[in-house]
Amino acid sequence: MSIKSQISNLTRHSFIYTISTFIQRAQGLIMLPLYTSPRFITDQSAYGDYTLIYTFMAFMNLFYLYGMDSAFLRFSYAKEYRRQDVYKTAFLTVGLSAFILSLIIFFASSSVSYVVFGPGDYEFFVKAAALILLFDTFSNLPYLILRVEEKSITFSTIRIIRFITELLLNLFFLGWLNLGVKGILYANIIAAVFNILILLPYQFSYFKGRFEKNILKQLLLFGLPLIPNSLAFMVVEVSDKYMMRLLLDKDTLGIYSANYKFGSILLFLVVAFRTAWQPFFLKVAESEDAKKIYSKVLTYFSLLSILVIILVSYFIQDIVNIPLPGSLQLLGKDYLSGVIIIPIILTAYFFYGLYVNFTVGIYIRKKTKLMIIFTGLAALVNVGSNIYLMPAFGIMGAAFATLLSYVIMATTIFIANQKVYPIIYEYGRLAFLLILLILSLSVLYYLEPGFLTRIVIVLALPLLLILSGFIKQDEIKALRSIIKR
Structure with missing residues (x-):
């Protein structure tokens, strides 16, 4: 298969995954008018509670999977093992450990709630989180089957069904019954159970496999070394929220977290890309x-990401002020002071996308033990810079700490990747894109152009890319052929 065909295939799957990932993760954005309205979630502090419980779940999720998801993907392509045996072994192991871990959290909910929230009655939040983590674990591996089999449309369809279910339940528990954060958790629990039932038919043939101790050993040898790496990554991803509760207050955390969701728009693209990327690069590694x-792929990913950053950054102030029915707006008025962090968070996730791109050599050469160096250093930088910047600069300090952490992560893995699996990237084109991003954001922050000026700048970008010779004629033709498909 030619280079264009391979990239076209990756683009097609990534696009489909992008749609489902965006729709699923957009729930937080879609519900922001309710989440940030005092009629439904009383104040920024209550929204801070919502942030803390979901931060806890994101952190705990790595202990529920402990690298077995990546290990399953890795050994699904191994010729020496039957895929059904790999799945059965991984599923039974992860299922049992998840059940035990949820029991521990459930019965230790009082202690856990104090650690996560501080003083207060938050035991229900923790017990609900234990159930959600358990049910979501039973859904994670079936989704991997669909990824391995490149059933991106089926994958996306099920994700969308899950999203619609949870969205409707949110509207019922939050909008109709007015249960606040508890209503959000009820909706999540029911949607998670429904998701398990939908995924059952896709596992039947895999349940015919056998539990193999030798496979389990290989899965653990591959997956367990990823735990320190995942733990460090979680520190980068969520420590700012927890530290903000300690160093500032939950009101500030609520403002920061609500705006952070808009900064996470690029994360939708990165997660969708990552979903298609790992099976793709393992598949073509021998090519x-x-x-x-x-x-x-890196060049095209960077181009798309930077265009998204500029587009969202230039118009986010206008977007969040869009009036909605019921005297609501996309972002509650009490949260608008945090909009300034959004371009910074978008840029941070671009560097996370670079990190994902650079994992290729580490996985192919089976050097995953090195990954703790990249994420560990980034975690140390994150904690240190948050301690220093957050008290002095508030939410902007936290945003820059996040950006710095992802820059460190991308830079260090790039250096290591080039040593174990050298790739000649298109450095000139990448430098052009970075300069374009820096100049565009500098104009936005320092010159504060008006609405019409921003429209002119954004519309001029495609013309600049063509006239500068960045985009070549054969790439335009290839893009047209992909769109037609």
Whole structure:
């Protein structure tokens, strides 16, 4: 298969995953008019509670999977094992450990709630989180089956069904019954159970496999070394929220978290790309043109990401003020002071996307033990910079700490990747894109252009890319062919 065909295939799957990922993760954005309205969630502090319980779940999720998801993907392509045996072994192991872990959290909810929230009656939140974590674990591995089999449409359809279910339940528990954060958790629990039932038919053939101790050993040898890496990554991803409760207050946390969701728009793209990327690069690793493909993918990913950053950053102030029915707006008025962090968070997730791109050599050369170095250093930088910047600069300090952490992560893995699996990237084109991003955001922050000026700047970008020779004629033709498909 040619380079263009390979990239076209990756683009198609990534696009489909992007749609489902965006729709699923957009729930937080879609519900923001309710979440940030005092009629439904009383104040910023209550929204801070919502942030803390979901931060806890994101952190605990790595202990529920302990690298077995990545290990399953890795050994699904191994010729020496039957895929059904790999799945059965992983599923039974993860299922049992998840059940035990949820029992521990459930019965220790009083102690856990004090650690997460501080003084107060939050035991229900923790017990609900234990159930959600358990049910979501039973859904994670079936989704991997669909990824391995490249059933991106089925994958996306089920994700969308889950999203619609949870959205409707949110509207019922929060909008109709007015249960606040408890209503959000009720909706999540019911949707998670429904999701398990939908995914059952896709596992039947895999349940015919056998539990193999040798496979379990290989899965653990691959997956367990990823735990320190995942733990460090979680520190980068969520420590700012927890530290903000300690160093500032829950009101500030609520403002920061609500705006952070808009900054996470680029994360939708990165997660969708990552979903398609790992199976893709493992599949083409033996191809003669593999490194050329990886190089092109990085350039196209960077182009798309930077255009998204500029577009969202230039118009986010207008978007969040859009009036909605019921005297609501996309972001509650009490939260608008945090909009300034959004371009910074968007840029941070671009560097996370670079990190995802650079994992290719680490996985192919089976050097996953090195990943703790990249994420560990980033975690240390994150905690240190948050301690220093957050008290002095508030939410902007936390945003810059996040950006700095992802820059460190991307830079260090790039250096290591080039040593174990050298790839000649298109450095000139990448430098052009970075300069374009820096100049665009500098104009936005320091010159504060008006609405019409911002429209002119954004519309001029495609013309600039073509006239500068950045985009080549054969790439335009290839893009047209992909769109037609």
